[in-house]
Amino acid sequence: MNEQLKLSELNGLVKKAIGEAFSAPVWVVAEISELKVNRNGHCYLVLIEKDEKGDAIVAQARAQSGRIPTGCCNLILSQPRGSSLPKD
Secondary structure, eight states: OOOOOOHHHHHHHHHHHHHHHOSSOOOOOOEEEEEEEOTTSOEEEEEEEEOTTSOSEEEEEEEEEOOOOTTHHHHHHTSOTTOOOOOO
16 A cells, blocks of 8 residues: 555544444443643543453553543542442
Protein backbone atom coordinates (compact mmCIF):
# COMPACT_ATOMS: atom_id res chain seq x y z
CA MET A 1 0.00 0.00 0.00
CA ASN A 2 1.59 3.23 -1.16
CA GLU A 3 -1.34 5.54 -0.63
CA GLN A 4 -0.48 8.67 1.33
CA LEU A 5 -2.95 10.61 3.43
CA LYS A 6 -2.62 13.83 5.33
CA LEU A 7 -3.21 13.39 9.05
CA SER A 8 -6.38 15.50 8.79
CA GLU A 9 -7.69 13.20 6.04
CA LEU A 10 -7.00 10.11 8.14
CA ASN A 11 -8.73 11.70 11.14
CA GLY A 12 -11.74 12.49 8.96
CA LEU A 13 -11.97 8.92 7.68
CA VAL A 14 -11.69 7.47 11.19
CA LYS A 15 -14.34 9.88 12.51
CA LYS A 16 -16.67 8.96 9.64
CA ALA A 17 -16.16 5.21 10.13
CA ILE A 18 -16.83 5.45 13.87
CA GLY A 19 -19.88 7.64 13.29
CA GLU A 20 -21.30 5.10 10.85
CA ALA A 21 -20.56 2.14 13.15
CA PHE A 22 -22.11 3.71 16.26
CA SER A 23 -25.27 5.71 15.76
CA ALA A 24 -25.63 6.42 19.50
CA PRO A 25 -23.11 7.11 22.29
CA VAL A 26 -21.48 4.04 23.87
CA TRP A 27 -19.86 3.44 27.25
CA VAL A 28 -16.32 2.09 27.10
CA VAL A 29 -15.33 -0.21 29.96
CA ALA A 30 -11.64 0.08 30.82
CA GLU A 31 -9.17 0.31 33.65
CA ILE A 32 -7.19 3.49 34.30
CA SER A 33 -3.52 2.56 34.32
CA GLU A 34 -2.13 6.11 34.38
CA LEU A 35 -3.63 9.45 35.32
CA LYS A 36 -1.98 12.85 35.10
CA VAL A 37 -3.70 16.06 36.07
CA ASN A 38 -1.98 19.26 35.04
CA ARG A 39 -2.21 22.59 36.83
CA ASN A 40 -5.16 23.89 34.82
CA GLY A 41 -7.31 20.85 35.67
CA HIS A 42 -7.05 18.84 32.44
CA CYS A 43 -6.79 15.07 32.97
CA TYR A 44 -4.74 12.77 30.75
CA LEU A 45 -5.38 9.05 31.12
CA VAL A 46 -4.05 5.79 29.78
CA LEU A 47 -6.87 3.24 29.61
CA ILE A 48 -6.24 -0.49 29.40
CA GLU A 49 -8.11 -3.76 29.08
CA LYS A 50 -6.54 -6.91 30.48
CA ASP A 51 -7.10 -10.53 29.48
CA GLU A 52 -9.45 -12.78 31.47
CA LYS A 53 -6.67 -13.72 33.93
CA GLY A 54 -5.72 -10.08 34.40
CA ASP A 55 -2.13 -10.81 33.41
CA ALA A 56 -1.71 -9.30 29.96
CA ILE A 57 -2.86 -6.02 28.45
CA VAL A 58 -4.95 -6.75 25.34
CA ALA A 59 -5.92 -3.16 24.48
CA GLN A 60 -4.62 0.29 25.38
CA ALA A 61 -5.76 3.82 24.56
CA ARG A 62 -5.00 7.35 25.64
CA ALA A 63 -7.81 9.64 26.68
CA GLN A 64 -8.15 13.17 27.92
CA SER A 65 -10.76 15.17 29.70
CA GLY A 66 -11.33 18.88 29.52
CA ARG A 67 -10.98 21.01 32.58
CA ILE A 68 -12.74 19.33 35.47
CA PRO A 69 -13.59 20.45 38.98
CA THR A 70 -10.92 19.93 41.62
CA GLY A 71 -11.29 16.54 43.30
CA CYS A 72 -13.14 14.87 40.42
CA CYS A 73 -10.22 12.62 39.49
CA ASN A 74 -9.74 11.72 43.14
CA LEU A 75 -13.40 10.67 43.31
CA ILE A 76 -12.96 8.35 40.34
CA LEU A 77 -9.81 6.80 41.76
CA SER A 78 -11.32 6.29 45.20
CA GLN A 79 -14.10 4.04 43.91
CA PRO A 80 -13.61 0.33 44.61
CA ARG A 81 -12.98 -1.78 41.53
CA GLY A 82 -16.17 -2.92 39.80
CA SER A 83 -18.53 -0.49 41.51
CA SER A 84 -20.64 2.19 39.88
CA LEU A 85 -19.91 5.85 40.34
CA PRO A 86 -22.52 7.80 42.32
CA LYS A 87 -25.14 9.64 40.30
CA ASP A 88 -25.56 13.34 41.02
